[in-house]
Amino acid sequence: MGRVMVTGRDYIYYVFRVCDRADAQVARFRPRVIPLRMRRPEKSHWEESVGYARRSEERRKENMKRIIPREEYCIGCRLCEIHCIVQHSKSKDIIKAFKREKRPMKRVEVEEHGHVSFALQCRHCDEAPCVTACLSGAMQRDPESGAVVHEVERCVGCWTCILVCPYGAIRRDGGEKKVVGKCDLCPDLEVPACVANCPNEALLLVEE
Template identity: 45%
Template sequence: MKQILVRIDRCVGCKTCELACSITHSSSKDLFGAWLSGQQLVRRVQVETNPERSVNLPIQCRQCREPRCVSACMTGAMYLDERTGVVLNRQEKCVGCWMCVMVCPYGVIIPNEAQKVAVKCDQCVSEGHDPACVKACPTRAVKFVEISEFDKGVRRKFLSKFIAGEET
């Protein structure tokens, strides 16, 4: 199984990942078409910035192994796809109660007020290709790697140094 890995040392905060995600999940699948249609674009990844520390961090669903959003979902709209390991949302079953939004420890489930459904990163599973945010990132800060690569400890070591203030 693959997971999205973020190298915060490479992110420049350009938000290209946000735009690519929004366009990929739009009905038109292109920026000009989405703009012409007046459709509200909803991103599933967001780049948080901390100018004091010169840090940018793309944040999206971590695809938890025991997702709280799935447990909290009263309609079964949120579910864990056992084959891919991706937490998905059947929007036709979502009633907009926002329980998943409230219990997500990462704050990455977004309430789409216009459609009354919860929105989250689905790793572009339905698109049949690598995630749009990964393909669009000009600095390759966002990667799509096997979990074995993800768990090698490189990320953990970097974050430990970053939290301790040794990395910026």
């Protein structure tokens, strides 16, 4: 499993599926908590994702964090959006964020069509078109984390990044100042709010 972080239910799947019989002893002593009954697909999106992440040739940063959505598990509850808003609010309190303060924009968006849904936020592309296109230099790659970071103070709201983002992950802030906003991978948190609060683990944090 190497550098991939395995959390929660995935760990249990890992124990049951990946370990062969000789390791079943270990499995027996694990807490048998299976939160939701859900059929696991033959080849999971997650396995595919990890494969892609590994195959990609040009990786800028060794421990770059990426959030990978898993549409087989997403039920479109939009809790990720809510927790994203709370995390980026002034008080970081759900009631205050929604009822009393100026509500910040959501930086993750659930796309839904029929039975399929998934949450998508900034991909922090290796060759980020928004960084190249930014007129003011507000959109930059952070050399430390490898993430694409947006300096709100330098943003002038020219919308060029919205014009070039292949994921539609950059949005207008809608606040008093004309700026854009996007996912910042929650720099204050170990695990981004959307991943930590997804009830169904439809968002996975992968560290490459």
